[in-house]
Amino acid sequence: MATLTLTLSAGDIKKAVKSDTYITGQIDKSADAVKNASLAYNESAGDDSYHEVKLYRTMKGAVSKFEANMVEFIDPSSGSNVANTLTSSTGDDTFTITIPVGSRFYAAFANTLSALAQEYIINIMLYTWWQSIKPALAKDYYQFAQESLTMVTKTLSKTPPSTTMQTYTDVTGDIDATYALSFDLQGTKNAVTKTVTSGAQTVYQDVFFNGERQTLSDLQVAIDSDWITQDTESDWPQYVVTANSSGSERTGHVFFSKGGKSIILTLTQQTA
Amino acid sequence: MTITIATVISAIKRHLSIIGKRLYSKDGKNMFSDITLSSAEYTPILTQYINASAQDVEAVLKQFITASTYSDSTISMTIANTRGDNDFETRTQALAESYITLNSVGEYLSMTHPDLAQKYQRDAKQRIESLVEYVFYKKPPVSTFSFTNPTGSVS
Numbered sequence: 330m331a332t333l334t335l336t337l338s339a340g341d342i343k344k345a346v347k348s349d350t351y352i353t354g355q356i357d358k359s360a361d362a363v364k365n366a367s368l369a370y371n372e373s374a375g376d377d378s379y380h381e382v383k384l385y386r387t388m389k390g391a392v393s394k395f396e397a398n399m400v401e402f403i404d405p406s407s408g409s410n411v412a413n414t415l416t417s418s419t420g421d422d423t424f425t426i427t428i429p430v431g432s433r434f435y436a437a438f439a440n441t442l443s444a445l446a447q448e449y450i451i452n453i454m455l456y457t458w459w460q461s462i463k464p465a466l467a468k469d470y471y472q473f474a475q476e477s478l479t480m481v482t483k484t485l486s487k488t489p490p491s492t493t494m495q496t497y498t499d500v501t502g503d504i505d506a507t508y509a510l511s512f513d514l515q516g517t518k519n520a521v522t523k524t525v526t527s528g529a530q531t532v533y534q535d536v537f538f539n540g541e542r543q544t545l546s547d548l549q550v551a552i553d554s555d556w557i558t559q560d561t562e563s564d565w566p567q568y569v570v571t572a573n574s575s576g577s578e579r580t581g582h583v584f585f586s587k588g589g590k591s592i593i594l595t596l597t598q599q600t601a
Numbered sequence: 602m603t604i605t606i607a608t609v610i611s612a613i614k615r616h617l618s619i620i621g622k623r624l625y626s627k628d629g630k631n632m633f634s635d636i637t638l639s640s641a642e643y644t645p646i647l648t649q650y651i652n653a654s655a656q657d658v659e660a661v662l663k664q665f666i667t668a669s670t671y672s673d674s675t676i677s678m679t680i681a682n683t684r685g686d687n688d689f690e691t692r693t694q695a696l697a698e699s700y701i702t703l704n705s706v707g708e709y710l711s712m713t714h715p716d717l718a719q720k721y722q723r724d725a726k727q728r729i730e731s732l733v734e735y736v737f738y739k740k741p742p743v744s745t746f747s748f749t750n751p752t753g754s755v756s
Contacts, residue, residue, distance in 0.1 A: 331755050332755065332756055333755050336753070363733070366733055366737040366738070370738070376742075377683060440753050
């Protein structure tokens with residue numbers, strides 16, 4: 330699971346809405362400066378308190394509409410809510426929209442997505458502003474909003490599926506006299522290393538994945554992309570070391586588990 | 602803005618004096634005594650025109666007026682335009698006083714000299730139109746361009 334965070338400027342959004350409506354007001358005023366003075370004033374959004382109330386309300390609504398349009402990209406397993414920090418006290422400051430997305434969400438477009446989200450919100454606000462004043466103009470802004478939304482959708486893509494089988498090329502380990510287990514798991518990516526304290530030697534290695542025994546030569550550790558990002562074994566979700574001895578052998582187990590997947594490394598040392 | 606009634610009456614007197622001194626009737630009679638009022642008449646008669654004209658101003662600017670008071674000596678109106686011109690109050694008062702003066706002269710003359718009154722009523726109409734245009738002026742929302750880049754991140 331990942332969290333997409335978009336940071337937008339409430340001040341810039343309001344400035345854009347005010348500027349657009351102001352331009353329309355000035356064009357109307359240019360037709361008849363005296364007769365249209367009041368019209369131009371009142372259709373130019375801001376800064377009268379009742380204008381600001383409408384601007385905040387429509388901004389909050391537009392943000393919610395944007396969030397709703399993201400529903401198909403939300404990671405349903407995250408348990409987190411879609412949220413935003415826009416409140417009436419935000420003023421002209423920035424606010425954030427946070428959306429739980431899948432771990433394969435293509436982050437390269439995050440900035441573009443943020444700009445498009447801002448554009449969408451502006452256009453929805455303008456659509457709402459003109460809806461009761463100039464319905465024909467409102468339709469244009471609705472069209473602009475839909476175009477913004479189409480572009481938003483285009484930026485929402487997933488990265489290709491990551492390699493689900495992670496090959497590790499070598500496993501070495503040691504069980505010392507106190508039965509402490511050390512191991513060194515080498516692979517093409519994110520090798521897991523546990524420093525061997527003494528008597529390191531190559532040992533028998535049996536590797537089980539989801540309960541099935543794997544041979545060392547084609548050790549394939551299935552690992553999801555969350556795990557791949559971990560660099561050291563201490564960052565792995567969980568591991569338990571057990572060790573015991575029997576006759577001439579010492580045997581240790583390392584157990585990793587997350588999300589129903591598990592990896593068991595069994596290291597056996599011949600002591601005789 | 603606070604309009605002092607005595608100031609407006611003084612302006613009205615000047616208009617009426619000019620008319621009276623410079624204009625003559627068809628039979629060649631100077632119109633000064635016809636048009637001007639006695640000192641005792643000026644204040645009570647003109648004050649009612651001034652109050653009525655001030656109420657015109659209040660009516661057309663109601664959207665911006667949060668309070669108003671009328672007394673024997675002054676008329677006060679609290680006018681606010683959050684995006685008005687920088688010198689908003691001073692210029693609004695000047696235009697309002699001008700309208701009240703011209704309209705009061707027109708109202709007064711219309712009783713006895715309707716032909717002369719028309720000129721003042723036209724001027725008063727233009728002045729209140731200017732007042733409306735000025736008060737309904739809204740400054741552009743942005744004086745300098747600045748833009749914060751929207752940003753996005755995935756963590």
